[in-house]
Amino acid sequence: MSPKPLLPLRDALDQLLSDAVPRVGTAEVSLNESLGRVLAFDQHALIDVPPADNSAMDGYALRSTDAGRCLPISERIAAGDPAHALASDSIARIFTGGEIPDGADAVVMQEDVVAKAELVELPGTIRTGQHIRAKGQDCQAGDRLLARGRRIRPQDMGLLASQGIAQVSVFNKLRVALLSTGNELQEPGSGPLPAGAIYNSNRPMLFGLLTALGCDVVDLGIVRDTASATLDALSEAAGRADLIVSSGGVSVGEADHVRDSVNALGKIDLWRIAIKPGKPFAFGHVGSTPFIGVPGNPSSAFVTFVLLARPYIRAMQGRSELSSDLLPARADFSVPNKGSREEFLRVSTCLKAGEVWASPYANQSSGVLSSVSASDALAIVPVGEMIELGQAIQLMPLDSLLY
Ligand code: AMP
Ligand code: MG
Numbered sequence: 001m002s003p004k005p006l007l008p009l010r011d012a013l014d015q016l017l018s019d020a021v022p023r024v025g026t027a028e029v030s031l032n033e034s035l036g037r038v039l040a041f042d043q044h045a046l047i048d049v050p051p052a053d054n055s056a057m058d059g060y061a062l063r064s065t066d067a068g069r070c071l072p073i074s075e076r077i078a079a080g081d082p083a084h085a086l087a088s089d090s091i092a093r094i095f096t097g098g099e100i101p102d103g104a105d106a107v108v109m110q111e112d113v114v115a116k117a118e119l120v121e122l123p124g125t126i127r128t129g130q131h132i133r134a135k136g137q138d139c140q141a142g143d144r145l146l147a148r149g150r151r152i153r154p155q156d157m158g159l160l161a162s163q164g165i166a167q168v169s170v171f172n173k174l175r176v177a178l179l180s181t182g183n184e185l186q187e188p189g190s191g192p193l194p195a196g197a198i199y200n201s202n203r204p205m206l207f208g209l210l211t212a213l214g215c216d217v218v219d220l221g222i223v224r225d226t227a228s229a230t231l232d233a234l235s236e237a238a239g240r241a242d243l244i245v246s247s248g249g250v251s252v253g254e255a256d257h258v259r260d261s262v263n264a265l266g267k268i269d270l271w272r273i274a275i276k277p278g279k280p281f282a283f284g285h286v287g288s289t290p291f292i293g294v295p296g297n298p299s300s301a302f303v304t305f306v307l308l309a310r311p312y313i314r315a316m317q318g319r320s321e322l323s324s325d326l327l328p329a330r331a332d333f334s335v336p337n338k339g340s341r342e343e344f345l346r347v348s349t350c351l352k353a354g355e356v357w358a359s360p361y362a363n364q365s366s367g368v369l370s371s372v373s374a375s376d377a378l379a380i381v382p383v384g385e386m387i388e389l390g391q392a393i394q395l396m397p398l399d400s401l402l403y
Contacts, residue, residue, distance in 0.1 A: 006274035009307060009342055015270055016283055016308060017322065019290065020315030023242065025172035031161055034152045036214045036403075037170035038318045045143040048136035049162050053100040054079075057131045060113060060120060061104040062091040067126040070119040075101060091120060100132055107131035139163070149320030151214070151403070171318040176215045177237035178206055181223045181230065181249035181258060182296060201369060202247040202301045206294070209305050210245065212402045213313055225249065230261040238265070238289040243316060245309060248296030250282045258293050262286055274383070276341040277366035278304035283312075290316075297366035303344050303378065306401040325400040327377065329356040334389045337381045346375035349395065358395055372398075 007015075026040040055061060061077065063086070074090035077083050079097030086092055086103035094100070094107060106126050114121040139145060145163070146156055152168070160168060185200040186193060193199065200222060210217045218240050223233040230249065237244040249258035250271070259282055262268050268284035275281075277300040282293035292309045294301040311322045329349065337343050347358040358379045361371040377395040381387055 004272070006272050006279065006341065007270060008274050012270055012273050012281070012283075012308060013311060016312045017315055019269070019283075020312050022318035023171050023174060023316060026169050027172055028167045029170055031157050031166060031168065034157060034160075034168045034170060035154065037152050037168075037173075038214070039146055039148055039150045039152060040169040040171050040318065042144055042148050043146040043160065043165070043168065045139040045141050045145050046163050046165070048140050049138040050133055050135060053135050054133050055094045055096055055098045055100060055107045055131060056133050057107055057109045058095050059107050059109040059111075059131065060091045060122075061086065061094040061098075061100050061107050062122065062126070063104060064106040064126040064128045064130075066091070067122055068124045070116060070121045072118055073120065077101065091122070105129065105132075147320065149318055151319055151321075173214060173216045174243060174313060174317050175218060175241045176210050176313070177218045177220055177241035177244045178203065178210065179220050179223050179233050179237060179244065179246035180206075181225060181246055183225045183255065185222045187222070201298050202294075202296065205298065205302060205369075206245060206247060206305065209302075209310075209402070210313075213310065214317065214403075215313065223249075225255040225257060227257045227261060230257040231264060234261055234265055234286045234291070238286040241289065243313065244286060244289055244291045245305075246291070246293050247301050250280045250293040250295060252280075258282070262291050262293070266291070273304070273308070274341045275303070275307065276339065276343045277364075278307070278344075279341065281308060283308075295366070298369040299346070299372050300366040302369075302372045306378075306396070306398075307344070310401060324396050327356060327395040327397050329358045329377075329379070329393055329395045331379070331387045331389060331391045331393045332357045332359040334387055334391075335360075335381060336386045337383060340383060342383050343381035344378040344396075345381060346371040347377050347379045347395065348375055349377055356395070358393065 071091050073093050074087040075092040077098035078095045083099040083101040086101040105128050112123050180200050180203045184198050186197045188199045223229050249256045259268050262284045266285040266287050270283040273281045280295045281304040284291045294304045314322050345360045347360050349356050349358050377397045380394050
């Protein structure tokens with residue numbers, strides 16, 4: 001029987017995203033705890049910001065019709081002071097953030113006047129409204145400030161605070177169970193490697209990827225390559241998490257028990273994607289808990305995580321932004337893609353004459369994790385295309401794939 005054809009990445013993504021249901025649970029958290037959390041409801045402005053017209057400069061608040069006159073100072077207004085109405089034939093000394101007194105319609109910078117004994121000589125032309133920050137110019141009560149599904153950033157925290165908002169409603173954190181399959185795996189820190197062993201690099205890498213995305217990780221450690229250990233670990237994971245992510249054991253070898261075990265406890269919905277690296281990626285359900293199986297080769301694990309697991313996780317977290325950033329660049333290399341898989345080369349970038357150029361890491365083998373660590377982007381090589389030196393290509397910057 002000939003194996004099923006590999007699934008194009010776009011189709012796999014569509015299938016995954018149609019399955020991803022945002023978590024319904026929400027919680028109220030303080031502003032400082034809201035960093036990186038996903039907003040559960042649209043957030044509207046409660047007040048006008050600034051709440052009153054105020055000065056953008058240190059200088060004098062005045063009537064613009066008094067341009068060219070010499071006038072005395074009747075009032076001094078610093079930020080935080082209540083302002084009184086401006087007496088006629090006078091000006092107010094004012095400092096940045098001070099409220100504009102009733103009657104004044106402009107501010108003149110202190111550098112632009114001449115002090116003459118008790119009087120201040122004003123410039124000959126003064127524009128109405130100059131150097132005044134208008135009430136509500138930042139936000140007006142009722143404006144939508146932030147939309148549901150947004151991951152809260154530091155600048156959003158500041159914006160919410162400017163409204164007097166101290167608590168926000170966010171989606172609960174997604175709980176993800178993490179499994180590393182492989183008899184050969186040994187944890188770093190547990191002594192030198194015995195013959196045949198390698199250190200478990202996927203576990204901390206996937207822990208980091210999940211944590212950077214804002215997930216709570218239930219790390220279930222190493223799973224030995226037997227059917228019973230795999231079944232036990234998957235059952236435990238399904239009971240303890242909203243999503244299971246495992247590495248390794250999804251190829252076609254005799255030591256690969258993951259797919260059979262998922263099928264025994266639920267169903268593999270999708271397996272084998274037309275990408276390089278990362279072909280053996282699997283997706284399914286253990287009972288009702290979604291399951292993502294990334295390949296064991298560390299570069300494949302990384303690439304399939306960012307291409308497939310990340311958008312799925314973001315959808316489950318309730319995030320509205322699911323697509324990845326693409327950066328136009330030029331190829332500092334030439335390669336033919338003669339295969340039937342879309343390729344994701346690990347590349348470093350540099351700027352030449354205002355354009356981003358990408359050069360691939362020398363060894364693109366799926367087991368070579370240095371290729372990911374040394375690179376700052378994935379360069380997309382479409383199926384069946386020849387990339388010529390200098391050709392326009394698209395990059396996925398790695399830093400933009402980490403949150
Ligand atoms: P597998 O997908 O289980 O067939 O593994 C493919 C390759 O990735 C093998 O060479 C494994 O030794 C290696 N590998 C699997 N899991 C890990 C891991 N957690 N850390 C580092 N390498 C791994
Ligand atoms: Mg294995």
